[in-house]
Amino acid sequence: MKHHLHFASRRNILSLLSLLLTLVLISCQQETKSGAGEEAVSVADSLAGNSMPAQEPDYTPAQRDSVLRVRAQALAQTFIIVDGHVDLPYRLQNKKADISKRTEGGDFDWERAREGGLDAPFMSIYIPAAYEERGGGRELADRLISMVEQIASENPDKFALANSPEDVRRNFEKGLISLPMGMENGTPVGGKLENLDYFYKKGIRYITLAHSKSNHISDSSYDPEKRWGGLSPFGREVVRRMNSLGIMVDVSHISDSAFYQVLQITKAPVVATHSSARHFTPGFERNMSDEMIKALARNKGVMMVNFGSAFISDESRKLWDSAKTVADRWAQEQGLSAQDDRVSKYREQYFHEQGGRTNVQAVADHIDHVVKLVGIEHVGLGSDFDGVGDTLPEGLTDVSDYPNLIYELLKRGYSEDDIRKIASDNIFRVWREVEKAAGNTAVQ
Numbered sequence: 001m002k003h004h005l006h007f008a009s010r011r012n013i014l015s016l017l018s019l020l021l022t023l024v025l026i027s028c029q030q031e032t033k034s035g036a037g038e039e040a041v042s043v044a045d046s047l048a049g050n051s052m053p054a055q056e057p058d059y060t061p062a063q064r065d066s067v068l069r070v071r072a073q074a075l076a077q078t079f080i081i082v083d084g085h086v087d088l089p090y091r092l093q094n095k096k097a098d099i100s101k102r103t104e105g106g107d108f109d110w111e112r113a114r115e116g117g118l119d120a121p122f123m124s125i126y127i128p129a130a131y132e133e134r135g136g137g138r139e140l141a142d143r144l145i146s147m148v149e150q151i152a153s154e155n156p157d158k159f160a161l162a163n164s165p166e167d168v169r170r171n172f173e174k175g176l177i178s179l180p181m182g183m184e185n186g187t188p189v190g191g192k193l194e195n196l197d198y199f200y201k202k203g204i205r206y207i208t209l210a211h212s213k214s215n216h217i218s219d220s221s222y223d224p225e226k227r228w229g230g231l232s233p234f235g236r237e238v239v240r241r242m243n244s245l246g247i248m249v250d251v252s253h254i255s256d257s258a259f260y261q262v263l264q265i266t267k268a269p270v271v272a273t274h275s276s277a278r279h280f281t282p283g284f285e286r287n288m289s290d291e292m293i294k295a296l297a298r299n300k301g302v303m304m305v306n307f308g309s310a311f312i313s314d315e316s317r318k319l320w321d322s323a324k325t326v327a328d329r330w331a332q333e334q335g336l337s338a339q340d341d342r343v344s345k346y347r348e349q350y351f352h353e354q355g356g357r358t359n360v361q362a363v364a365d366h367i368d369h370v371v372k373l374v375g376i377e378h379v380g381l382g383s384d385f386d387g388v389g390d391t392l393p394e395g396l397t398d399v400s401d402y403p404n405l406i407y408e409l410l411k412r413g414y415s416e417d418d419i420r421k422i423a424s425d426n427i428f429r430v431w432r433e434v435e436k437a438a439g440n441t442a443v444q
Protein backbone atom coordinates (compact mmCIF):
# COMPACT_ATOMS: atom_id res chain seq x y z
CA MET A 1 0.00 0.00 0.00
CA LYS A 2 1.49 3.33 -1.00
CA HIS A 3 -0.97 5.31 1.06
CA HIS A 4 0.29 7.39 3.89
CA LEU A 5 -1.52 7.38 7.16
CA HIS A 6 1.10 8.90 9.36
CA PHE A 7 -0.85 11.67 10.92
CA ALA A 8 -3.02 11.87 13.93
CA SER A 9 -6.49 12.68 12.62
CA ARG A 10 -6.49 9.87 10.13
CA ARG A 11 -5.07 7.48 12.68
CA ASN A 12 -7.92 8.32 15.00
CA ILE A 13 -10.44 7.64 12.30
CA LEU A 14 -8.74 4.37 11.44
CA SER A 15 -8.74 3.19 15.04
CA LEU A 16 -12.41 4.05 15.19
CA LEU A 17 -12.91 2.00 12.06
CA SER A 18 -11.03 -0.97 13.48
CA LEU A 19 -13.27 -0.77 16.52
CA LEU A 20 -16.27 -0.86 14.19
CA LEU A 21 -14.73 -3.81 12.39
CA THR A 22 -14.35 -5.63 15.69
CA LEU A 23 -18.01 -5.05 16.41
CA VAL A 24 -18.95 -6.39 12.99
CA LEU A 25 -16.77 -9.44 13.59
CA ILE A 26 -18.33 -10.08 16.96
CA SER A 27 -21.82 -9.90 15.51
CA CYS A 28 -20.80 -12.23 12.66
CA GLN A 29 -19.41 -14.75 15.12
CA GLN A 30 -22.46 -14.60 17.29
CA GLU A 31 -24.96 -14.96 14.53
CA THR A 32 -23.49 -17.51 12.15
CA LYS A 33 -22.36 -19.99 14.82
CA SER A 34 -19.67 -21.42 12.60
CA GLY A 35 -15.86 -21.54 12.90
CA ALA A 36 -15.21 -18.08 14.28
CA GLY A 37 -11.47 -18.06 13.59
CA GLU A 38 -11.84 -18.74 9.89
CA GLU A 39 -14.51 -16.19 9.59
CA ALA A 40 -12.50 -13.48 11.24
CA VAL A 41 -9.74 -14.00 8.70
CA SER A 42 -12.08 -13.77 5.73
CA VAL A 43 -13.85 -10.66 6.95
CA ALA A 44 -10.50 -9.02 7.57
CA ASP A 45 -9.41 -10.13 4.10
CA SER A 46 -12.45 -8.66 2.50
CA LEU A 47 -11.91 -5.42 4.38
CA ALA A 48 -8.32 -5.33 3.25
CA GLY A 49 -9.61 -5.77 -0.28
CA ASN A 50 -8.15 -9.23 -0.77
CA SER A 51 -10.19 -11.65 -2.79
CA MET A 52 -12.67 -13.68 -0.82
CA PRO A 53 -11.62 -17.26 -0.14
CA ALA A 54 -13.30 -19.94 -2.25
CA GLN A 55 -15.17 -21.24 0.79
CA GLU A 56 -17.05 -18.12 1.78
CA PRO A 57 -18.80 -18.33 5.12
CA ASP A 58 -22.54 -17.89 5.15
CA TYR A 59 -22.98 -14.23 6.00
CA THR A 60 -26.47 -12.97 6.26
CA PRO A 61 -27.18 -10.13 3.82
CA ALA A 62 -27.13 -7.72 6.78
CA GLN A 63 -23.64 -8.86 7.82
CA ARG A 64 -22.34 -8.62 4.27
CA ASP A 65 -23.76 -5.15 4.15
CA SER A 66 -22.07 -4.05 7.37
CA VAL A 67 -18.74 -5.28 6.07
CA LEU A 68 -19.17 -3.30 2.86
CA ARG A 69 -20.18 -0.17 4.79
CA VAL A 70 -17.09 -0.34 6.99
CA ARG A 71 -14.90 -1.04 3.99
CA ALA A 72 -16.38 1.94 2.11
CA GLN A 73 -15.64 4.18 5.12
CA ALA A 74 -12.08 2.90 5.28
CA LEU A 75 -11.50 3.45 1.55
CA ALA A 76 -12.89 7.00 1.71
CA GLN A 77 -10.29 7.74 4.41
CA THR A 78 -7.43 5.89 2.72
CA PHE A 79 -7.79 7.16 -0.85
CA ILE A 80 -7.37 10.75 -1.91
CA ILE A 81 -10.78 12.03 -2.97
CA VAL A 82 -10.78 14.93 -5.44
CA ASP A 83 -14.04 16.65 -6.28
CA GLY A 84 -14.09 18.56 -9.58
CA HIS A 85 -16.50 21.27 -8.50
CA VAL A 86 -17.54 22.73 -5.14
CA ASP A 87 -19.18 26.16 -5.13
CA LEU A 88 -18.03 27.18 -1.66
CA PRO A 89 -16.51 30.60 -2.57
CA TYR A 90 -19.72 31.90 -4.09
CA ARG A 91 -21.73 30.50 -1.19
CA LEU A 92 -19.50 32.43 1.25
CA GLN A 93 -19.70 35.53 -0.92
CA ASN A 94 -23.48 35.41 -0.42
CA LYS A 95 -23.38 34.48 3.24
CA LYS A 96 -20.33 34.40 5.47
CA ALA A 97 -19.65 31.27 7.51
CA ASP A 98 -16.72 29.76 9.40
CA ILE A 99 -16.21 26.55 7.46
CA SER A 100 -13.36 25.43 9.73
CA LYS A 101 -16.21 24.27 11.97
CA ARG A 102 -19.46 22.49 11.19
CA THR A 103 -21.82 24.98 9.53
CA GLU A 104 -25.60 25.10 9.72
CA GLY A 105 -26.28 25.53 6.03
CA GLY A 106 -24.30 24.57 2.95
CA ASP A 107 -22.84 21.27 1.81
CA PHE A 108 -19.19 21.79 2.70
CA ASP A 109 -17.20 22.40 5.86
CA TRP A 110 -14.06 20.98 7.45
CA GLU A 111 -15.80 18.56 9.78
CA ARG A 112 -18.11 17.03 7.24
CA ALA A 113 -15.33 16.87 4.63
CA ARG A 114 -13.24 14.93 7.15
CA GLU A 115 -16.09 12.53 7.83
CA GLY A 116 -16.55 11.94 4.12
CA GLY A 117 -12.84 11.58 3.36
CA LEU A 118 -12.82 14.52 0.94
CA ASP A 119 -9.24 15.72 0.37
CA ALA A 120 -9.25 18.10 -2.58
CA PRO A 121 -12.44 19.90 -3.57
CA PHE A 122 -11.81 22.20 -6.53
CA MET A 123 -12.98 25.60 -5.35
CA SER A 124 -15.15 27.10 -8.04
CA ILE A 125 -14.28 30.71 -8.78
CA TYR A 126 -17.74 31.27 -10.23
CA ILE A 127 -18.52 34.39 -12.24
CA PRO A 128 -22.22 34.75 -13.11
CA ALA A 129 -22.93 35.19 -16.81
CA ALA A 130 -24.25 38.74 -16.29
CA TYR A 131 -20.65 39.95 -15.68
CA GLU A 132 -19.88 39.47 -19.38
CA GLU A 133 -21.94 42.58 -20.17
CA ARG A 134 -21.75 44.34 -16.84
CA GLY A 135 -17.97 44.15 -16.39
CA GLY A 136 -16.18 43.59 -13.09
CA GLY A 137 -15.69 39.85 -13.64
CA ARG A 138 -11.96 40.06 -13.02
CA GLU A 139 -12.50 41.92 -9.75
CA LEU A 140 -15.00 39.32 -8.60
CA ALA A 141 -12.58 36.53 -9.54
CA ASP A 142 -9.83 38.27 -7.55
CA ARG A 143 -12.12 38.59 -4.54
CA LEU A 144 -13.15 34.93 -4.63
CA ILE A 145 -9.53 33.81 -5.06
CA SER A 146 -8.50 35.95 -2.06
CA MET A 147 -11.28 34.35 -0.07
CA VAL A 148 -9.90 30.87 -0.77
CA GLU A 149 -6.36 32.06 0.08
CA GLN A 150 -7.70 33.46 3.32
CA ILE A 151 -9.38 30.18 4.29
CA ALA A 152 -6.01 28.47 3.86
CA SER A 153 -3.98 31.15 5.66
CA GLU A 154 -6.37 31.40 8.61
CA ASN A 155 -6.58 27.63 9.10
CA PRO A 156 -3.07 26.32 8.39
CA ASP A 157 -3.77 23.17 10.41
CA LYS A 158 -6.79 22.32 8.27
CA PHE A 159 -6.56 23.71 4.74
CA ALA A 160 -3.87 24.46 2.18
CA LEU A 161 -3.74 25.76 -1.38
CA ALA A 162 -2.73 23.29 -4.09
CA ASN A 163 -1.45 23.98 -7.59
CA SER A 164 -0.57 20.45 -8.67
CA PRO A 165 -1.39 16.81 -7.97
CA GLU A 166 1.88 16.70 -6.00
CA ASP A 167 0.69 19.58 -3.78
CA VAL A 168 -2.54 17.66 -3.14
CA ARG A 169 -0.62 14.53 -2.19
CA ARG A 170 1.76 16.44 0.09
CA ASN A 171 -1.15 18.16 1.83
CA PHE A 172 -2.93 14.82 2.20
CA GLU A 173 0.11 13.35 3.91
CA LYS A 174 0.02 16.23 6.38
CA GLY A 175 -3.67 15.71 7.05
CA LEU A 176 -4.68 18.93 5.27
CA ILE A 177 -7.58 19.45 2.90
CA SER A 178 -6.35 20.95 -0.37
CA LEU A 179 -8.17 23.85 -1.97
CA PRO A 180 -7.21 23.79 -5.67
CA MET A 181 -9.01 26.41 -7.76
CA GLY A 182 -10.90 26.36 -11.03
CA MET A 183 -12.64 29.31 -12.68
CA GLU A 184 -16.21 28.82 -13.81
CA ASN A 185 -16.84 31.10 -16.79
CA GLY A 186 -14.04 32.63 -18.87
CA THR A 187 -15.52 36.14 -18.64
CA PRO A 188 -12.67 37.49 -16.43
CA VAL A 189 -10.21 36.73 -19.24
CA GLY A 190 -11.74 39.85 -20.77
CA GLY A 191 -10.43 39.32 -24.31
CA LYS A 192 -6.77 39.43 -23.21
CA LEU A 193 -4.64 36.28 -23.35
CA GLU A 194 -2.27 37.84 -20.74
CA ASN A 195 -5.08 37.46 -18.22
CA LEU A 196 -4.72 33.69 -18.56
CA ASP A 197 -1.10 34.05 -17.40
CA TYR A 198 -2.30 36.26 -14.56
CA PHE A 199 -4.88 33.73 -13.36
CA TYR A 200 -2.48 30.83 -13.77
CA LYS A 201 -0.08 32.65 -11.44
CA LYS A 202 -2.91 33.13 -8.98
CA GLY A 203 -3.47 29.38 -8.88
CA ILE A 204 -6.33 28.81 -11.32
CA ARG A 205 -5.86 25.30 -12.72
CA TYR A 206 -8.96 24.91 -14.85
CA ILE A 207 -11.29 27.29 -16.64
CA THR A 208 -14.87 26.42 -17.61
CA LEU A 209 -14.95 28.37 -20.86
CA ALA A 210 -18.54 29.64 -20.49
CA HIS A 211 -21.37 29.40 -17.99
CA SER A 212 -25.11 29.80 -18.60
CA LYS A 213 -24.77 32.29 -21.48
CA SER A 214 -22.51 32.41 -24.50
CA ASN A 215 -19.55 34.72 -23.85
CA HIS A 216 -16.63 36.12 -25.85
CA ILE A 217 -14.89 32.73 -25.68
CA SER A 218 -17.53 30.09 -26.28
CA ASP A 219 -21.20 29.23 -26.75
CA SER A 220 -23.05 27.84 -23.74
CA SER A 221 -25.18 24.69 -23.64
CA TYR A 222 -27.91 26.61 -21.79
CA ASP A 223 -28.05 29.51 -24.26
CA PRO A 224 -30.39 28.92 -27.22
CA GLU A 225 -28.49 31.61 -29.10
CA LYS A 226 -25.33 29.97 -30.39
CA ARG A 227 -23.43 33.12 -31.16
CA TRP A 228 -20.24 31.50 -32.46
CA GLY A 229 -21.33 28.08 -33.65
CA GLY A 230 -18.94 26.75 -30.99
CA LEU A 231 -15.81 28.62 -29.96
CA SER A 232 -15.12 32.22 -30.95
CA PRO A 233 -11.88 32.92 -32.85
CA PHE A 234 -10.50 34.30 -29.56
CA GLY A 235 -11.76 31.18 -27.77
CA ARG A 236 -9.51 29.05 -29.99
CA GLU A 237 -6.55 31.17 -28.89
CA VAL A 238 -7.65 30.76 -25.29
CA VAL A 239 -7.54 26.96 -25.57
CA ARG A 240 -4.03 27.11 -27.07
CA ARG A 241 -2.77 29.46 -24.37
CA MET A 242 -4.33 27.33 -21.63
CA ASN A 243 -2.47 24.35 -23.10
CA SER A 244 0.83 26.20 -23.09
CA LEU A 245 0.34 27.48 -19.53
CA GLY A 246 -0.91 24.22 -18.03
CA ILE A 247 -4.51 25.22 -17.26
CA MET A 248 -7.01 22.40 -17.79
CA VAL A 249 -9.81 23.14 -20.25
CA ASP A 250 -13.16 22.45 -18.60
CA VAL A 251 -15.80 21.46 -21.16
CA SER A 252 -18.74 21.45 -18.73
CA HIS A 253 -21.38 24.06 -19.63
CA ILE A 254 -20.23 24.69 -23.21
CA SER A 255 -22.27 23.76 -26.30
CA ASP A 256 -21.73 20.50 -28.16
CA SER A 257 -20.07 22.27 -31.10
CA ALA A 258 -17.73 24.12 -28.76
CA PHE A 259 -16.85 20.80 -27.10
CA TYR A 260 -15.88 19.15 -30.40
CA GLN A 261 -13.90 22.22 -31.46
CA VAL A 262 -11.97 22.17 -28.18
CA LEU A 263 -11.05 18.54 -28.84
CA GLN A 264 -9.76 19.43 -32.30
CA ILE A 265 -7.53 22.19 -30.95
CA THR A 266 -6.28 20.96 -27.58
CA LYS A 267 -2.88 19.31 -27.24
CA ALA A 268 -3.73 17.87 -23.85
CA PRO A 269 -6.58 15.88 -22.30
CA VAL A 270 -9.56 17.93 -21.12
CA VAL A 271 -11.92 17.61 -18.18
CA ALA A 272 -15.66 17.97 -17.67
CA THR A 273 -15.57 19.06 -14.03
CA HIS A 274 -19.28 18.63 -13.26
CA SER A 275 -21.33 16.97 -16.00
CA SER A 276 -23.42 13.81 -16.04
CA ALA A 277 -24.56 11.44 -18.80
CA ARG A 278 -27.16 12.73 -21.26
CA HIS A 279 -28.24 9.12 -21.77
CA PHE A 280 -30.39 9.58 -18.62
CA THR A 281 -31.59 13.11 -19.50
CA PRO A 282 -32.31 13.03 -23.24
CA GLY A 283 -32.05 16.42 -24.94
CA PHE A 284 -30.34 18.10 -21.97
CA GLU A 285 -27.27 19.62 -23.62
CA ARG A 286 -25.62 20.48 -20.30
CA ASN A 287 -24.92 16.73 -19.84
CA MET A 288 -22.65 14.71 -22.13
CA SER A 289 -23.96 12.48 -24.92
CA ASP A 290 -22.52 9.01 -25.45
CA GLU A 291 -20.76 10.25 -28.57
CA MET A 292 -19.14 13.05 -26.58
CA ILE A 293 -18.09 10.68 -23.80
CA LYS A 294 -16.42 8.46 -26.40
CA ALA A 295 -14.65 11.47 -27.93
CA LEU A 296 -13.54 12.57 -24.46
CA ALA A 297 -12.10 9.09 -23.84
CA ARG A 298 -10.14 9.24 -27.12
CA ASN A 299 -8.72 12.53 -25.85
CA LYS A 300 -7.79 10.63 -22.63
CA GLY A 301 -9.89 13.10 -20.64
CA VAL A 302 -12.15 12.61 -17.65
CA MET A 303 -15.81 13.33 -16.96
CA MET A 304 -16.56 14.10 -13.32
CA VAL A 305 -20.16 13.22 -12.55
CA ASN A 306 -22.45 15.97 -11.23
CA PHE A 307 -24.63 14.79 -8.30
CA GLY A 308 -27.47 17.33 -8.65
CA SER A 309 -30.78 15.44 -9.09
CA ALA A 310 -31.69 17.51 -12.14
CA PHE A 311 -28.50 16.22 -13.80
CA ILE A 312 -29.17 12.62 -12.81
CA SER A 313 -32.73 11.86 -13.85
CA ASP A 314 -35.03 13.10 -16.58
CA GLU A 315 -37.99 13.17 -14.21
CA SER A 316 -36.11 15.28 -11.69
CA ARG A 317 -34.89 17.63 -14.38
CA LYS A 318 -38.42 18.20 -15.70
CA LEU A 319 -39.70 18.67 -12.17
CA TRP A 320 -36.91 21.17 -11.44
CA ASP A 321 -37.93 23.13 -14.55
CA SER A 322 -41.63 23.11 -13.69
CA ALA A 323 -40.76 24.08 -10.09
CA LYS A 324 -39.25 27.25 -11.54
CA THR A 325 -42.48 28.10 -13.35
CA VAL A 326 -44.47 27.49 -10.17
CA ALA A 327 -42.04 29.54 -8.04
CA ASP A 328 -41.96 32.41 -10.55
CA ARG A 329 -45.75 32.55 -10.55
CA TRP A 330 -45.76 32.55 -6.74
CA ALA A 331 -43.13 35.33 -6.68
CA GLN A 332 -45.31 37.45 -8.91
CA GLU A 333 -48.32 36.89 -6.68
CA GLN A 334 -46.25 37.85 -3.63
CA GLY A 335 -44.64 40.79 -5.38
CA LEU A 336 -41.15 39.36 -4.82
CA SER A 337 -38.21 39.69 -7.19
CA ALA A 338 -37.11 36.45 -8.89
CA GLN A 339 -33.72 36.80 -7.13
CA ASP A 340 -35.28 36.77 -3.68
CA ASP A 341 -34.04 33.91 -1.46
CA ARG A 342 -37.62 33.00 -0.60
CA VAL A 343 -38.32 32.25 -4.26
CA SER A 344 -35.52 29.70 -4.52
CA LYS A 345 -36.64 28.17 -1.21
CA TYR A 346 -40.16 27.90 -2.57
CA ARG A 347 -38.84 26.21 -5.71
CA GLU A 348 -36.83 23.69 -3.68
CA GLN A 349 -39.76 22.97 -1.42
CA TYR A 350 -42.07 22.33 -4.37
CA PHE A 351 -39.39 20.10 -5.93
CA HIS A 352 -39.16 18.04 -2.73
CA GLU A 353 -42.90 17.75 -2.25
CA GLN A 354 -43.21 16.39 -5.77
CA GLY A 355 -40.54 13.76 -5.02
CA GLY A 356 -37.81 15.37 -7.13
CA ARG A 357 -34.79 13.99 -5.25
CA THR A 358 -32.98 11.06 -6.82
CA ASN A 359 -30.71 8.75 -4.82
CA VAL A 360 -27.14 7.56 -4.56
CA GLN A 361 -27.91 4.49 -6.69
CA ALA A 362 -28.97 6.73 -9.57
CA VAL A 363 -25.63 8.58 -9.35
CA ALA A 364 -23.81 5.24 -9.42
CA ASP A 365 -25.82 4.41 -12.58
CA HIS A 366 -24.13 7.35 -14.31
CA ILE A 367 -20.70 6.06 -13.27
CA ASP A 368 -21.67 2.58 -14.54
CA HIS A 369 -22.82 4.06 -17.81
CA VAL A 370 -19.52 5.85 -18.48
CA VAL A 371 -17.54 2.78 -17.44
CA LYS A 372 -19.50 0.50 -19.76
CA LEU A 373 -19.10 2.97 -22.59
CA VAL A 374 -15.39 3.83 -22.34
CA GLY A 375 -13.86 2.06 -19.33
CA ILE A 376 -12.86 3.02 -15.82
CA GLU A 377 -10.17 5.57 -16.82
CA HIS A 378 -12.49 8.39 -17.78
CA VAL A 379 -14.83 8.99 -14.87
CA GLY A 380 -14.54 10.98 -11.65
CA LEU A 381 -16.60 12.92 -9.10
CA GLY A 382 -17.78 16.51 -9.63
CA SER A 383 -20.56 16.89 -7.07
CA ASP A 384 -21.45 20.57 -7.59
CA PHE A 385 -21.87 20.73 -3.79
CA ASP A 386 -22.91 24.22 -2.66
CA GLY A 387 -23.99 24.88 -6.25
CA VAL A 388 -27.22 22.96 -6.85
CA GLY A 389 -29.26 24.10 -3.86
CA ASP A 390 -31.30 21.57 -2.01
CA THR A 391 -31.64 19.14 -4.94
CA LEU A 392 -29.01 16.61 -3.92
CA PRO A 393 -29.87 12.91 -3.98
CA GLU A 394 -30.80 10.87 -0.92
CA GLY A 395 -27.56 9.60 0.57
CA LEU A 396 -25.41 12.26 -1.14
CA THR A 397 -26.57 15.45 0.49
CA ASP A 398 -23.21 16.85 1.57
CA VAL A 399 -19.46 16.20 1.65
CA SER A 400 -19.78 13.66 4.47
CA ASP A 401 -21.56 11.27 2.09
CA TYR A 402 -18.84 10.06 -0.31
CA PRO A 403 -18.64 6.72 1.58
CA ASN A 404 -22.27 6.02 0.59
CA LEU A 405 -21.30 6.25 -3.07
CA ILE A 406 -18.20 4.11 -2.53
CA TYR A 407 -20.36 1.55 -0.75
CA GLU A 408 -22.71 1.48 -3.73
CA LEU A 409 -19.77 0.94 -6.10
CA LEU A 410 -18.33 -1.86 -3.93
CA LYS A 411 -21.75 -3.48 -3.94
CA ARG A 412 -21.70 -3.39 -7.73
CA GLY A 413 -18.36 -5.15 -7.83
CA TYR A 414 -15.97 -2.24 -8.36
CA SER A 415 -12.46 -3.09 -7.18
CA GLU A 416 -10.31 -0.90 -4.93
CA ASP A 417 -8.21 0.06 -7.95
CA ASP A 418 -11.36 1.12 -9.79
CA ILE A 419 -12.49 3.23 -6.88
CA ARG A 420 -9.09 4.88 -6.51
CA LYS A 421 -9.21 5.83 -10.18
CA ILE A 422 -12.66 7.40 -9.78
CA ALA A 423 -11.70 9.15 -6.54
CA SER A 424 -8.51 10.80 -7.81
CA ASP A 425 -6.20 8.84 -10.11
CA ASN A 426 -8.09 9.74 -13.28
CA ILE A 427 -8.15 13.47 -12.64
CA PHE A 428 -4.52 13.37 -11.48
CA ARG A 429 -3.58 11.68 -14.74
CA VAL A 430 -5.30 14.43 -16.77
CA TRP A 431 -3.81 17.19 -14.60
CA ARG A 432 -0.27 15.77 -15.01
CA GLU A 433 -0.74 15.37 -18.76
CA VAL A 434 -1.80 19.02 -18.93
CA GLU A 435 1.31 20.04 -16.97
CA LYS A 436 3.48 17.92 -19.24
CA ALA A 437 1.94 19.31 -22.43
CA ALA A 438 2.59 22.83 -21.11
CA GLY A 439 6.24 21.94 -20.56
CA ASN A 440 6.48 20.62 -24.10
CA THR A 441 4.86 23.69 -25.60
CA ALA A 442 7.11 26.01 -23.64
CA VAL A 443 10.22 24.28 -25.08
CA GLN A 444 9.05 24.84 -28.66
Ligand SMILES: [Zn+2]
Nearest residue numbers: 184253274387
Ligand atom coordinates in the same frame (compact mmCIF):
# COMPACT_ATOMS: atom_id res chain seq x y z
ZN1 LIG B 1 -21.77 24.87 -13.08
